[in-house]
Structures are given as structure tokens and as C-alpha cells.
Amino acid sequence: MPLRQKIFALVVGISVFLFILEMVRRKKLREEYSWLWLLTGMGIIVLAVWYDLLLFVSHFIGAVVPTTTLFIFSLVFLLLISLQFSVKISSLADQNKKLAQELAILRHEMEEMQSEHLVD
């Protein structure tokens, strides 16, 4: 891998990694969602530094060019991250449903108590 490419990949990888860390530090991103992103950044760094690993993996999965390996893995990571979101959205939707139902019932009970109070 040419030096220029290596440096670029390293810069990207380290930037992603640091950016995610900073988001977690500022509490903009919760730890539970940060690990897949951190793993992505880490993956980029490792593959940039350790070219032989990239060649080995490419050979292992039968990719002709090492760039294909990079693309495949970035796609897999994106897939995993969006799947994680879908799972989370499902549980949020469920919690949202329960809250709405609970709120509606409580509000009804409150109105009932208020009108009883008025009668007394």
C-alpha cells in the first residue's frame, strides 16, 4: 500500500475513533451505541497499519482486490449499526406505546376524581 494511502487511512481511522470518544465524553453519544462505531474506527486503523492482515483477509474471503475487502467490511459494519438502531427503535416504540396508554388512563382517572370532587 502506498505511503500516501496509508497515511490517509490512518488519519481517517484515528479521527473517527477520537470523534466518537469525544462524543461519549460530552455525553452526546451513549456508551451503548458507541462500541460498534469505535470498533469501526479501530478496524480502519488496524487494516491501515497492518497491510498483510488485509491481504490475508482478502485471500481468505476470496476477494481479488484488497479494496473490495474494505468495502465489504464497511458495509457489514453499517448493516450491523442500522440493525442495532432498528432493534432499539422497536423497543422505544414499545415503551412509547405503554407510556401513551398509561398517560391516557391516568388522565382519565384524574378527570374522574376532579369531577367527583366538584360534585362533593
Add this chain to the structure above:
Amino acid sequence: MGVKNIVIIPAYNEEENIAGVVLGIKKVVPDADIVVVNDGGQDRTGEIARKSGGQVISLPFNMGYGVALQTGFKYALRRGYEYAVQMDADGQHDPRDILSLLQAVKSGEADVAIGSRFLEGNSYRIPALRRLGMFIFSFLASVFTGQRITDPTSGYQALNRRGLMFYASDYYPVDFPDADVIIMLHRAGLKVKEVPVTMHSSTTGRSMHSGLKPLYYIFKMFLSIFVTLLRKNTVKADMF
């Protein structure tokens, strides 16, 4: 004070029909409580329902038929009602059938009584494609419950407390509860019975099955039935 009954009506923008529905129910079962679950609509459904003599529970935003319905079940369970009837707000369901539905659960024949428009050869008109969908899912429901199910889409049902507990639980699928629910009920050990009822064609003509929804509905139903059958039968142990 005798056994407490409640009629649950999920309603979304039904200001034209809701008064007629509530008053119709009052004529048939004057001692039952009526609760209208107002599903975040923009019209005067809640106000009119209250004036007609119903209690109103308002969801903060529109959450869909199943969520509104389940809100009613949770309320009924919390208030200790023994029997509940669920009914549509659009006037399709004839209130006179409440008695025979309630009879089926009160006699202990069933935990859930489902009002079927197809038993006793009712002349209810349905578009061909929808008829096909209904045929497939009533067939599947019949196969997996081991009893004849003719109208799994029916939203006209009566339940006892066991039925209420199941419908208020997390097992209840709130998007299009349908044939999958009947199979779940059966697998949870609850008794289901169909009772013939009269249904009128919708007066407003607005159906929840429009646009791309039928496709999603068919997909969801197959998937839901499939995973229901894959699940271990733990529901029973969890709940009863």
C-alpha cells in the same frame, strides 16, 4: 351490584357515528359501562362520546387501532371488570349481538367470543381480493387451532378476565390484531368460540385496509403466525 361489564370502543375521528354507537349500546345493555378510547383524532369524537353517556380515554396522539383497543383492555383490567366487549366505532357492528357474545363468555364456553359475520350465511359483501385474504387466514387459523374459524378479522368480540389479561399483555400484537391473535389464544390455552353476528357495511366507507396496507397486512400476518408457531409455548406458564 352485579357483575360489571364494559364495552370498549376504539375511535379515530368518528364524530358522525360515535353518538349512534354509544346510544345503541345503552339501549341493549343499559347497565354496562361504555368506554370510548379516543385515538388522538382531530375532531369532536371525545366530546360527543362523553355527551352520549360514555366515558372517554384520550390517547395523546394517534397510535392506531390495536393500541387504542389495548388501552381499553388495560383500563378494564385495572378497574376489575369481569367481562368486556370490544366494538368498532363506525357503526358496522349491530349492538344487539352484544348479548349473545357476552352469553358465550359468561356461560364459560369461551374465554374469548368472536363475532363472525359468516356463520349462518350472512350476506356480507366483500371485494374479491379481500375475500381471498380472509379465506387464507381463516384457513390457517382453523388449522392451527383445530376448530372452525370463519371470521378472524372480526373486531367484535367479548372476553372474560382471562381473555382481558392476555389482550392487555405484551403478547398482544397491536398492529393489526387478527388471525395471529386467535392462534396465540389457542396456544396459551384460552378457549375461543365464534358467535354469529350482524355487520353492516361501513357507513363512512373509510377502511383501515386501504393503499399499501393490505400488502403489509398480508406480510405481517404470515410472519406473525410463523413466529408464533416457532415460539415455545411459554405464554401459558407466564400468565396463568
